[in-house]
Amino acid sequence: MTIPTDELTADISKLSLQHGSQNTVNCKGFVHSNVSHFPSVPCKFFQESREIGTFTRMVSSGKYLFDDKLGLRPLKDDICEYIHNPAKNASKIKTQYLGYDLLNGFEDYIPLSEDELNSMDGILNFIGNWEEKNGKKYGLENKFTIVSNRHHLIDLIMCPFSPEEANLIVTYLDGLLIISSDKSKPKEDSGIRSKDTRVRKLCYTGFELENLVTKGKVDSPGMHTCFYSIVENKLTEDVSLLLQAEMDSYNPKTDNYVELKCSVNFQLKNSNHRRKLLRMWIQTGLVPRTDLLVGFRDPYYNQLDALKPYTRDEIYKKFSTRNLNGNRKYYNFNSTIAV
Numbered sequence: 419m420t421i422p423t424d425e426l427t428a429d430i431s432k433l434s435l436q437h438g439s440q441n442t443v444n445c446k447g448f449v450h451s452n453v454s455h456f457p458s459v460p461c462k463f464f465q466e467s468r469e470i471g472t473f474t475r476m477v478s479s480g481k482y483l484f485d486d487k488l489g490l491r492p493l494k495d496d497i498c499e500y501i502h503n504p505a506k507n508a509s510k511i512k513t514q515y516l517g518y519d520l521l522n523g524f525e526d527y528i529p530l531s532e533d534e535l536n537s538m539d540g541i542l543n544f545i546g547n548w549e550e551k552n553g554k555k556y557g558l559e560n561k562f563t564i565v566s567n568r569h570h571l572i573d574l575i576m577c578p579f580s581p582e583e584a585n586l587i588v589t590y591l592d593g594l595l596i597i598s599s600d601k602s603k604p605k606e607d608s609g610i611r612s613k614d615t616r617v618r619k620l621c622y623t624g625f626e627l628e629n630l631v632t633k634g635k636v637d638s639p640g641m642h643t644c645f646y647s648i649v650e651n652k653l654t655e656d657v658s659l660l661l662q663a664e665m666d667s668y669n670p671k672t673d674n675y676v677e678l679k680c681s682v683n684f685q686l687k688n689s690n691h692r693r694k695l696l697r698m699w700i701q702t703g704l705v706p707r708t709d710l711l712v713g714f715r716d717p718y719y720n721q722l723d724a725l726k727p728y729t730r731d732e733i734y735k736k737f738s739t740r741n742l743n744g745n746r747k748y749y750n751f752n753s754t755i756a757v
């Protein structure tokens with residue numbers, strides 16, 4: 419049995435959390451659907467979902483350009499044609515892209531800091547601009563509006579499916595519930611900031627894939643940019659979720675955003691790979707009109723072996739199958755439970 423969102427909200431309200439008290443709620447105690455049941459049509463996260471704005475952040479200056487797409491990187495024309503018709507354009511892709519060294523530029527790459535990655539300034543500035551323009555507070559029609567970076571919400575959703583914790587702070591501010599990073603419990607340096615050079619190299623291949631398949635943007639010294647979509651999602655009739663989501667690229671042929679991922683070939687019997695696919699499905703489900711382009715790399719030389727476009731439904735079918743052994747420790751990486 420799956421609990422509808424409004425019933426879940428009502429159940430949470432019965433917890434009677436007292437001001438100033440500390441309460442631990444074990445989310446694994448909530449009623450959930452059968453971990454081995456994979457519906458042919460996956461559940462949706464929201465009643466409604468729509469993009470209500472965009473902005474480009476000038477990283478060096480900290481300036482925000484609202485309703486501006488300077489930082490949005492379109493896919494190259496031949497990549498768009500390949501996505502539209504992979505069979506017809508496979509030979510071009512093989513000639514121009516396959517075999518590319520995805521560690522090209524690694525030594526010079528400087529990643530964004532944790533503070534820059536987790537900054538909420540953009541979305542809070544967006545709310546301020548909206549209120550100034552409309553002459554009223556944002557979200558007045560709701561009991562409250564949850565405000566978050568997309569990756570914070572992904573971390574929360576992934577908790578039942580991962581050994582990692584999500585340490586976040588929730589602040590109530592005049593009708594807004596703002597989810598932000600907990601700086602008192604910083605994550606260990608991981609991913610692109612790991613102390614392990616091998617791990618940093620593996621993570622870097624995703625950034626270089628982006629450079630390879632997208633058209634160049636203005637990134638001269640002092641002009642580094644990031645592009646964000648602001649998405650309003652409806653959880654119930656009176657609770658909404660406002661997300662700030664950094665977007666990798668854009669396909670002008672389909673008018674869709676495209677998330678770019680780099681991976682070795684998917685081994686579906688591998689729990690880490692199923693977890694990765696579930697995370698991709700969640701990430702693309704939080705922003706409307708989003709597809710995936712996966713670059714598969716050689717595990718030894720980090721050269722690009724293949725490019726494969728995916729829709730969300732195709733990703734869902736890869737990790738949601740009864741043919742795989744169940745993993746009850748992590749709820750079988752079941753998308754319905756994630757929703």
